[in-house]
């Protein structure tokens with residue numbers, strides 16, 4: 001019976017950019033009204049967490065607990081929480097769904113005014129944190145903070161999922177898988193027989209690829225500067241894989257030759273604005289759509305010749321694959337349980353919280369797709 005009491009536990013603390021995380025003893029206060037305290041069971045390491053450590057996300061506050069791709073079990077709930085109870089399996093949501101704001105009530109949007117996706121506040125909705133370490137408050141990240149044994153979430157940032165779901169796999173539905181898969185099926189709305197190119201074959205890009213295949217795309221070209229990523233991409237449905245460094249011509253020209261003058265759909269899953277420009281140019285004149293999925297550094301800008309748009313290309317983007325988080329995450333977990341897609345191909349490494357820095361190193365070196373930390 002920890003309900004109502006402060007929990008002492010371990011967490012990986014980020015002290016600032018370019019510094020390793022350290023495992024610390026922290027205190028996690030009980031949830032206040034409309035909050036939920038969750039025991040994290042498993043979490044993936046996504047490149048967005050590393051963008052904070054590399055400094056590409058530059059307005060974060062420290063010390064902070066990163067991590068936004070987790071799954072866990074409700075330990076206790078605050079006053080007024082109706083739809084969650086201790087013991088429920090849940091996935092923390094980095095895009096909230098309050099159900100009431102302008103975006104939530106618009107069927108074409110999956111964002112929510114209550115988000116903390118830059119400029120970063122790093123606190124719960126009441127503008128405080130439930131974490132302390134060495135007597136000082138610790139900031140949240142993306143409303144989630146999963147690199148800890150216990151976290152506290154606003155209830156609008158929690159999806160209740162199937163009691164039988166394997167948390168050490170479905171944690172990927174908290175970000176990488178859903179972001180990529182939804183970018184193909186919701187944001188681009190890839191059609192049967194269409195041609196697609198996916199730039200960046202990490203956890204997010206490979207999930208786009210899975211979505212393109214499920215949607216029935218006839219041609220799916222994987223593009224990556226690291227050819228070690230090609231075998232996995234082909235296993236998951238890529239019909240061709242190319243390395244831009246193997247060509248003298250700009251990569252959009254190479255892709256145009258491979259796709260009857262341009263692709264129907266392209267996806268940037270890196271966070272590089274130059275690649276975003278190529279991905280748009282690689283779509284077909286008059287009918288192509290390019291989707292920005294990667295998170296670019298805060299000050300970066302994309303340059304577009306207006307003629308590219310005037311002649312009928314579409315440039316769009318989405319967070320979390322366009323899914324309305326609280327409504328759709330339980331459905332995605334149900335689809336996983338019904339074997340509509342498989343997550344094993346995305347999981348290359350398993351580890352523990354105390355080895356989190358090694359997990360980040362694997363991602364930086366390009367050696368992992370997803371490392372899942374068992375908490």
Ligand code: CND
Nearest residue numbers: 047048200201202203204224225226270271294295319320
């Ligand atoms: P990860 O680093 O695993 O994958 C990126 C891939 O891109 C790697 O395979 C690289 O080799 C490849 N790459 C790098 N530079 C180039 C280049 N110039 N040309 C071709 N390939 C290149 O990252 P991830 O899959 O975890 O995440 C990808 C991006 O998605 C990243 O920017 C992350 O922050 C972002 C993201 C977005 C969202 C969202 O909601 N839209 C959610 N989570 C992550």
Ligand code: ZN
Nearest residue numbers: 046048175176
């Ligand atoms: Zn992510």
Ligand code: ZN
Nearest residue numbers: 098101104112
């Ligand atoms: Zn809302």
